[in-house]
């Protein structure tokens with residue numbers, strides 16, 4: 001019995017109005033999958049669609065457990081091109097999981113440990129904490145937080161999966177069609193060398209917020225669009241601010257709106273500026289406008305290298321169910 005049968009091309013994730021030299025991301029070679037040259041349909045126990053942080057974390061966990069799986073990703077690199085540092089603060093609990101997966105040492109060597117946070121309203125410090133002073137943080141061998149750009153974690157996961165050798169990673173393999181029945185799911189995959197089909201007992205949808213599977217399966221969800229607008233600036237300074245998390249609930253240098261400030265790997269600071277609800281995302285991300293904002297915060301003489309700038313807004317969506325036949329929705333595909 002056929003549960004669903006859809007054929008449609010998925011939209012590629014993309015981010016508008018970004019600028020800056022950006023980051024250098026690793027590139028992974030396309031290798032023609034065996035199915036391209038075979039008439040026989042191969043059935044895999046697990047196919048993971050999407051090699052972002054969640055798809056790769058699952059792939060690494062399965063590899064550790066010796067569960068065979070195939071992961072396909074439409075890109076040839078980690079993360080989403082043009083989408084900056086993205087997730088940056090990794091908590092003790094996440095670091096414990098990364099320790100189990102075998103990548104904690106790499107994260108600790110590259111990232112920045114911090115435990116002190118300060119919150120300001122105007123010029124006044126209204127709250128501060130040092131997580132190392134709180135007893136429960138000593139129950140773990142991982143630090144309270146490590147800041148690191150999301151793509152580094154994804155790159156370490158790729159390395160680890162390759163070391164473990166149980167899960168096959170297929171780059172530039174894009175899911176473009178899907179159907180499922182009581183027996184299995186059949187996925188249509190487009191590659192630079194042609195299109196092929198693959199069967200799966202379980203499909204993990206880790207394609208992120210633009211999930212094509214969620215659309216094809218007509219998964220019901222609740223949605224709410226916030227009017228909160230932000231602009232991220234990833235910058236390098238000649239003079240370093242303290243290695244602490246600073247937050248302003250009212251920042252005089254940002255028209256009394258909020259600001260978050262964190263140090264990440266490679267001496268890059270991530271500063272998130274809250275914008276007016278009706279702010280034009282293209283205007284607020286312009287390099288001259290960003291430089292002016294940085295000068296208001298750090299002084300007219302501040303010397304900065306802009307690594308990346310981009311606007312973002314929140315939309316919350318939550319699906320009514322995580323499992324749809326053979327498809328399991330994961331991370332940002334079911335909610336964001």
Ligand SMILES: Cc1cc2nc3c(=O)[nH]c(=O)nc-3n(C[C@H](O)[C@H](O)[C@H](O)COP(=O)(O)OP(=O)(O)OC[C@H]3O[C@@H](n4cnc5c(N)ncnc54)[C@H](O)[C@@H]3O)c2cc1C
Nearest residue numbers: 010050051052053054073074086087174175207208331332
């Ligand atoms: C500008 C910005 C700033 C952010 N800041 C933070 C932050 O400070 N803290 C935080 O916690 N989070 C932050 N996030 C959110 C965080 O990045 C996401 O929650 C996280 O990336 C979701 O992971 P994911 O694996 O579900 O999806 P994604 O990271 O989106 O990965 C999806 C993957 O699926 C692949 N894919 C998509 N469609 C297909 C297809 N048809 N076939 C094959 N592959 C496909 C893509 O190539 C991609 O690799 C930010 C995001 C953005 C954009």
